[in-house]
Amino acid sequence: MPDTAPHIPLIALAGNPNAGKTTLFNALTGLSQKVANYPGVTVERKEGGWTVGSQRSRLIDLPGLYSLDATSIDEHIASDVLRGEVAGSPRPDAVIAVVDATNLERNLYLVTQLFEYNIPVVVALTMIDVFEKQRHEIDIDKLSASLGVPVVTVNAAANRGLSELSDAVATAISFQQIPGLSVESEAENGRIFARYNFISNAVQESVIHNDQAAHGLSEKIDRVLTHKFFGLLILIAILLLVFQTIFTWASLPMDLLEQGFGALGGAVKTALPEGVLADLLVDGVIAGVGGILIFLPQILLLFLFISILEDTGYMARAAFLMDKLMSRVGLHGKAFLPLMSSFACAIPGIMATRTIENQRDRFATIMIAPFMSCSARLPVYTLMIAAFFAGQTVFGFISLGAVLMLAMYALGIVVALVVAFILKRTVLKSPPPPFIMELPPYRMPNIRTVFQNMLTRAWLFVKRAGTVILAISIILWALMYFPQQAGNSEALTRPDAEKAETMNVTESEHIRNSYAGQLGHAIEPVIQPLGFDWKIGVALIASFAAREVLVSTLSIIYNVGKDETEESPTLISAIREAKNERGEPVWTPLTALTLMVFFVLAIQCMSTVAVVRRETNSWAWTLFMVGYMTALAYFAAFVTYQGGRLLGFS
């Protein structure tokens, strides 16, 4: 930047988790937020515009922190930002310390550490309404005097105190009010003790606590919600309710989106002359990106619920309840929710692992999240069960289909736990993560925070659909489309009645000769021990894009037309009756079971691969995941098929 450019002040926003920092940041910056990652790490960097005094400034939201001792990656980044050591970000001109009045002493600990950075500090005191409702009293001027920095009370949800905060920050910058506390002690423990002594004195001088009121409501709620028995029941009930709601509420918008993309495809087809361009746009771009974007309603809803659970304080309780079980396989209690979310879709689940501080624990959770049977596997399970296990029962009254479905979910969970156990003792070896976690008081969720949270996540998802997924869709389309043969255009000139059938015949003929078909033939020797032929091979290759693509690809290969769904009788009868060159059936119940096992364990979802790349920031981990999951899926399918044959099944 040239020296003549006006200096735009940079102001950092620091505070404990749950102190109301996000709400304040949203209130100050409104819609001018930019969310990105810090270079080289997956810590989120949020920045927005804010007017300080009368001057335009940049407000940077630091991650939620309890201290600045650089033990976690968040603390490390925050400390670097405050020293101006992050690329593209100068040293901040001032820092706003967000302090929760109801939890004053622990919140002020971070403030005493901020004093050591030689930057003007302004304390923004939040939750003052709750604090006063508990009939405590606080003398703001005295607190400000004993801390040695300005203190402003704010209520971000009601937009109160924001202009006062702006003025205080402007004054602090122009008068360079650098706080004066420095804690001298040789030992680290001695410094912590000295800071807390300073805080205790400051609080004693300015606050009169009402001992009667304290912490009543949250503790009462917790008597039920973290009850040894009812707590677990309620947790399960809440999760069931969330997933049930996601599936029912999302189905209508998902159908609408699907129809919308179908109509869009149709419109493009009529508007454009027939040819490669129209096919590329309709079958490649619109079908590929649309196929992923129809999951957007589910993702929005899941993040709506996650944001609400987080904002109310329940999420910490869920981790508290589940930590013992999770720690048995070496995971953190916080891994529970991302894993549960992955039953809907691994993408939001993997994105939700950001709450896990330790990188190794977070990576271990990411590596096993795709084993949770997501909604995209359902069409595959449904098709296989409908074709080969329909109407059969176990013990005369339990439907075999339901048992198989449950078995597939259980297989995913068991494998995930075993893999986590192994990973945490080998490549991700680290002591069991410490579990030292605040249980914040229950609060009504802030609507603005909840929605902003949800939209930020959703936008990340849409952006990915428009880039990585678009590229891979085009590649897959090209593999199924080329090389083009003369026969295809001939079919188009025939009369309409004949045309439909001929097109389907030529389409499957076309797939046989396409690069995808050639690939299917090429991998046939590899998948033959699993009982799969080249046609299943083509479907497997295509379903790398997304699992449910298997159904539509099989429909194309077996000439049943593209509009078939997993329950359509023609696709079911087509795969039941399919014969190989020797006249034997291609599909048997054992083949179907093998395919289901393969789908439980294989990572056939390019969006998941893309999100893992993004969240781990490492191709090595991404490829490791693709490699080990594929190997595991192959091995399990091999054991299923060959073992089944040895036992006399077919």
Place this chain on the structure above:
Amino acid sequence: MGDEASERGEESMRLPDIETGSSADVVTVHGNGAVPRRLMEMGLVPGVRIRVVKSAPFGDPIEIRLRGYSLALRKTEAEAVEVAV
């Protein structure tokens, strides 16, 4: 490891030994490294009063109350905290 409280003749114990519902004063946090330091940063410094609120369904972690807020921690971590009743 010398228990500072016992040297002063008081009854000294570790945080997991405290019964649910009882209160105690922190005497010291033993050990070095990230976990003891994090415990101190969260406010478990000598002299602070804590109360054990409950333990989770499978007996671990435990919830304690200090400085007006609730903290959950595993018993293995709580073992580092020496307290006096």
